[in-house]
Amino acid sequence: MTGRQTLLGLENISRSFDRGRIRALSGVNLALRIGESVALVGRSGSGKSCLLNIASGLDRPDEGRVLWKGLEVTGRRRWAALRHSSIGIVFQEFHLLPTLTGRQNVELALVGQSGKDIKGRVDRILGQVGLTEMADRLPGELSGGERQRVALARALVREPELLFADEPTGNLDSVNADAVASLTFDLHRQRRMALVIVTHDPSLARLCERIVTIVDGRVSDDRPGGGIA
Ligand SMILES: Nc1ncnc2c1ncn2[C@@H]1O[C@H](COP(=O)(O)OP(=O)(O)O)[C@@H](O)[C@H]1O
Numbered sequence: 001m002t003g004r005q006t007l008l009g010l011e012n013i014s015r016s017f018d019r020g021r022i023r024a025l026s027g028v029n030l031a032l033r034i035g036e037s038v039a040l041v042g043r044s045g046s047g048k049s050c051l052l053n054i055a056s057g058l059d060r061p062d063e064g065r066v067l068w069k070g071l072e073v074t075g076r077r078r079w080a081a082l083r084h085s086s087i088g089i090v091f092q093e094f095h096l097l098p099t100l101t102g103r104q105n106v107e108l109a110l111v112g113q114s115g116k117d118i119k120g121r122v123d124r125i126l127g128q129v130g131l132t133e134m135a136d137r138l139p140g141e142l143s144g145g146e147r148q149r150v151a152l153a154r155a156l157v158r159e160p161e162l163l164f165a166d167e168p169t170g171n172l173d174s175v176n177a178d179a180v181a182s183l184t185f186d187l188h189r190q191r192r193m194a195l196v197i198v199t200h201d202p203s204l205a206r207l208c209e210r211i212v213t214i215v216d217g218r219v220s221d222d223r224p225g226g227g228i229a
């Protein structure tokens with residue numbers, strides 16, 4: 001693990017809400033290395049989603065810096081383009097567009113990409129998540145596990161270097177949760193894609209190379225997990 005280049009750096013990140021009355025993050029420092037897997041754990045309300053939102057560029061910190069491969073990107077316009085091509089996100093609530101089929105939801109992630117082999121790329125990722133047969137159904141015609149696999153395909157079709165998954169199995173029964181989790185880790189390994197997964201499931205956290213614990217908006221612990229680099 002040592003020696004691997006830092007992919008995303010968070011330096012002294014703070015974020016508060018309600019004019020400072022709610023301090024969601026206080027001086028967080030975290031470096032994510034190329035290809036590594038990190039479990040982000042901590043109680044509900046500790047700041048995990050806030051941290052992911054800032055790390056993925058969906059939100060801006062009040063203080064601190066975000067660096068991508070050593071380049072400061074906090075609030076910069078180039079961060080929008082960089083994160084679009086380099087970062088995938090999966091949420092607990094799948095956030096699929098209900099009037100589009102599974103395939104169309106995935107295709108949407110490639111809008112604006114140069115036209116080469118869009119269909120082939122979408123077909124390949126749908127196959128990898130095991131949805132080839134179901135791809136032309138609407139989200140309402142899919143099970144929770146299938147919907148999350150569509151969301152995973154949508155996040156991965158641009159071949160990001162980093163995937164954030166915010167409690168991706170939190171809305172699934174245990175069978176589907178296991179299937180989505182093992183699929184996520186398979187893709188992480190196959191592609192050497194860095195993975196940051198927020199989870200309450202200790203067995204999932206142990207699959208990661210590193211377990212980072214957040215308490216009251218701060219990193220309180222950062223230790224190796226059982227995952228193999
Ligand atoms: N948009 C927001 N407005 C006000 N408070 C927020 C907002 N987002 C998060 N918070 C607060 O920030 C804290 C951290 O939230 P969050 O990052 O969602 O926690 P976690 O994901 O660990 O459960 C909580 O106290 C939450 O209520």
Ligand SMILES: [Mg+2]
Nearest residue numbers: 048049050166
């Ligand atoms: Mg959360």
